[in-house]
Amino acid sequence: MNTLVVYASKKGSTEKAAKMLFEKLEGEKSIVNIKENSSPTLENYETVILGGSIYAGSIQKEIKNFVNDNLNLLLTKKIGLFLCCGMEENYKKQLKQSFPEELLDHSITDQYFGFEYNKEKMNLIEKTLIKLVTKSQTNLSNILKDNIDKLAMDIQGDIKVGQ
Ligand SMILES: Cc1cc2nc3c(=O)[nH]c(=O)nc-3n(C[C@H](O)[C@H](O)[C@H](O)COP(=O)(O)O)c2cc1C
Numbered sequence: 064m065n066t067l068v069v070y071a072s073k074k075g076s077t078e079k080a081a082k083m084l085f086e087k088l089e090g091e092k093s094i095v096n097i098k099e100n101s102s103p104t105l106e107n108y109e110t111v112i113l114g115g116s117i118y119a120g121s122i123q124k125e126i127k128n129f130v131n132d133n134l135n136l137l138l139t140k141k142i143g144l145f146l147c148c149g150m151e152e153n154y155k156k157q158l159k160q161s162f163p164e165e166l167l168d169h170s171i172t173d174q175y176f177g178f179e180y181n182k183e184k185m186n187l188i189e190k191t192l193i194k195l196v197t198k199s200q201t202n203l204s205n206i207l208k209d210n211i212d213k214l215a216m217d218i219q220g221d222i223k224v225g226q
Pocket residue numbers: 071072073074075076077078115116117118119120121147148149150151153157177178179180185189192193
């Protein structure tokens with residue numbers, strides 16, 4: 064199975080989670096930060112895993128544009144989806160806002176990968192907002208390794224370990 068992971072990350076937590084996922088994948092694989100390469104080639108891949116993080120309810124526009132520009136081709140692939148976002152209770156709603164309905168219906172799995180809040184990477188407005196929402200002054204890290212492993216298992220469901 065030839066797998067491509069495409070992700071967007073603003074402050075690094077989605078990148079961290081995407082790389083943890085990538086390490087779990089068997090077989091031929093590639094990983095692309097969509098902010099560094101906005102149009103990765105899809106032709107060589109049977110499986111594509113797409114993810115990003117949520118800011119003010121929206122996934123990164125680079126992921127939206129990539130999906131919209133390649134929707135027909137993506138609908139011929141095995142698809143997995145993931146999000147990093149602070150509000151787990153809004154995960155499904157935010158997932159629906161992030162990806163077209165056809166792709167959501169076509170995907171074989173999706174997972175919530177958790178979140179991080181790193182004050183050193185936030186501007187003053189972001190820090191104030193996050194302090195209000197989380198009621199916490201400290202950095203928080205809650206990357207969900209089990210959910211990352213679950214997505215890797217789901218997407219490789221018909222592949223024997225080591226293949
Ligand atoms: C300014 C700001 C706005 C955010 N807005 C949302 C939001 O609307 N919904 C949500 O669930 N999480 C929200 N988050 C949480 C981020 O999605 C979370 O921190 C995520 O891990 C960031 O991923 P990244 O480090 O890859 O950019 C917000 C975080 C910040 C700093």
